[in-house]
Amino acid sequence: MPLRLISPPPSFHRFTCHATATPPPPQISTATPISSTPQPPPLTCALHCPHFQSCSGCTHELNLHRPVILEDATNFFRKYGVTDFTFDTCNLWGWRCRAKLAVRGSSTNPLIGLYEEGTHNVVDIPQCKAHHPNINAAVELLRQGITELDVDPYLEDEGTGELRYVQMAVTTHNTSLPAAQRYMNGKVQVTLVWNSRKENSRGSDKLNALANCLWENGGPQSRLHLIHSVWANFQTSDKNIIFGNRWRHLLGERDFWERVGGIDVSLAPSSFGQANTRAFDSLLQKLQKYVPYESSVTDLYAGAGVIGLSLAATRKCRSIKCVEINKESKVSFEKTIGRLPATVNSSITWHHADASKDPFSWLVGSDVIVIDPPRKGLDSSLMDALKNISLVVRKALSSSERPNSFQEEKRPWVLRANEASVQIRSKLPEANITPLVPQTLIYISCGWESFKEDCKSLLSSKAWYLEKAHGFNFFPGTRSVEILAVFKRGPQKKKPGKKKKKHSQGAAKHK
Numbered sequence: 001m002p003l004r005l006i007s008p009p010p011s012f013h014r015f016t017c018h019a020t021a022t023p024p025p026p027q028i029s030t031a032t033p034i035s036s037t038p039q040p041p042p043l044t045c046a047l048h049c050p051h052f053q054s055c056s057g058c059t060h061e062l063n064l065h066r067p068v069i070l071e072d073a074t075n076f077f078r079k080y081g082v083t084d085f086t087f088d089t090c091n092l093w094g095w096r097c098r099a100k101l102a103v104r105g106s107s108t109n110p111l112i113g114l115y116e117e118g119t120h121n122v123v124d125i126p127q128c129k130a131h132h133p134n135i136n137a138a139v140e141l142l143r144q145g146i147t148e149l150d151v152d153p154y155l156e157d158e159g160t161g162e163l164r165y166v167q168m169a170v171t172t173h174n175t176s177l178p179a180a181q182r183y184m185n186g187k188v189q190v191t192l193v194w195n196s197r198k199e200n201s202r203g204s205d206k207l208n209a210l211a212n213c214l215w216e217n218g219g220p221q222s223r224l225h226l227i228h229s230v231w232a233n234f235q236t237s238d239k240n241i242i243f244g245n246r247w248r249h250l251l252g253e254r255d256f257w258e259r260v261g262g263i264d265v266s267l268a269p270s271s272f273g274q275a276n277t278r279a280f281d282s283l284l285q286k287l288q289k290y291v292p293y294e295s296s297v298t299d300l301y302a303g304a305g306v307i308g309l310s311l312a313a314t315r316k317c318r319s320i321k322c323v324e325i326n327k328e329s330k331v332s333f334e335k336t337i338g339r340l341p342a343t344v345n346s347s348i349t350w351h352h353a354d355a356s357k358d359p360f361s362w363l364v365g366s367d368v369i370v371i372d373p374p375r376k377g378l379d380s381s382l383m384d385a386l387k388n389i390s391l392v393v394r395k396a397l398s399s400s401e402r403p404n405s406f407q408e409e410k411r412p413w414v415l416r417a418n419e420a421s422v423q424i425r426s427k428l429p430e431a432n433i434t435p436l437v438p439q440t441l442i443y444i445s446c447g448w449e450s451f452k453e454d455c456k457s458l459l460s461s462k463a464w465y466l467e468k469a470h471g472f473n474f475f476p477g478t479r480s481v482e483i484l485a486v487f488k489r490g491p492q493k494k495k496p497g498k499k500k501k502k503h504s505q506g507a508a509k510h511k
């Protein structure tokens, strides 16, 4: 069934914020101390989105280059000794390369978008300014397919209907194109979340017809090639959960590759992926500078291990240990390892485990800990372990003093983690060195309020001090930013300054 696009895909305008009165910020991200950031007039960095206010995705229409919490962040970090907090900004529009959208309404009038704030009413957002333009174009194809094939959108109150959600993820990794053209020619991996238990349940004909329709009209043989692949996820729960446990690859390339942090990374639709590919790449490049060459690194809340593996490749790390609760990320991790440069000679492991269970065991043996938790921040048990890092030191030393006192591992969660782990051993002989205890803690956060609490708590223990902090404009149009904070072990070192004179202290006593 041939389909027409109702409107051509949105033109792909340049993404940087342009100022008329002051020089424009460069196209590629620039990190500047906040006080010296050029200030373009607010309207040139405005959202200009027809869905603003009805859609809950964006909360701010003006000054997309300066999210409102920047002032709070600058003051917060200054209070804790970091006076050179920087903020990087990249694309202000078209930055979202990964979107999960609800599908509601009817087959003749499908609504594909986000919930209205505080409700379960879905707002259609065909011209979303945050989406990569090819997400909007793929949504348009989907809308036409739903109508022409009479696909029923999900009816939440009844639990009926066929299509519940769609996830759209854009890959900009196309080495056959010049680098400058890759982003705008991104291809979309579409996942249809179908309201049935599995692929041969009732209604599967329609699912296949919808997938074929997307492929015929947006696949490589179509006039407008924008679809990378089509997947299905099966979900019948009446809870507010987007994905079920069952995934099926239907059409197109199975593997989805992106290039960030200096490596090719594989991301299955079931694995966590950062929404803002370009800003994430900037963050990774900054992060790499804080990891000494040949470090041993533990990457907690690791997803598909993008951070850890990027460090393995760029910092020649001795070992990388990734810990992630979602077992689906393992496949992507293994595929990414398969494409690491041959020069990488790290000992690499990925553990399917809960970072909050027995957190000490994840901290011993590494000199750098990277934590990238969900928005709610650190699990309290991990926070306690980090605050009591001196116990890690003692534990590590006592185990090194008893090299032959190996005890059989019995803890069920550790055994399970070992079973589900991936292990790539370095070809180098293992150095017989004293067990490492973390000296650097790198905290990556997408939740500003939880980060502040966690940061205060870590600093109050005096086990860590804050050395550097950077912000990244991961979510322009919202009040959220991504934070990269670097902590060092030990109490804050005194900054060289004026010493109190002895005689003046004496004088005070005489008063």
Ligand SMILES: C[S@@+](CC[C@H](N)C(=O)[O-])C[C@H]1O[C@@H](n2cnc3c(N)ncnc32)[C@H](O)[C@@H]1O
Binding pocket: 272, 273, 274, 300, 301, 302, 303, 304, 305, 306, 307, 323, 324, 325, 326, 353, 354, 355, 356, 372, 373, 374, 375, 379
């Ligand atoms: C913000 S994402 C970061 C993923 C990864 N660092 C990246 O940038 O691609 C947080 C990840 O933590 C995982 N996660 C959540 N709770 C966890 C826990 N208790 N233990 C281990 N991983 C957890 C989630 O599944 C998710 O993949």
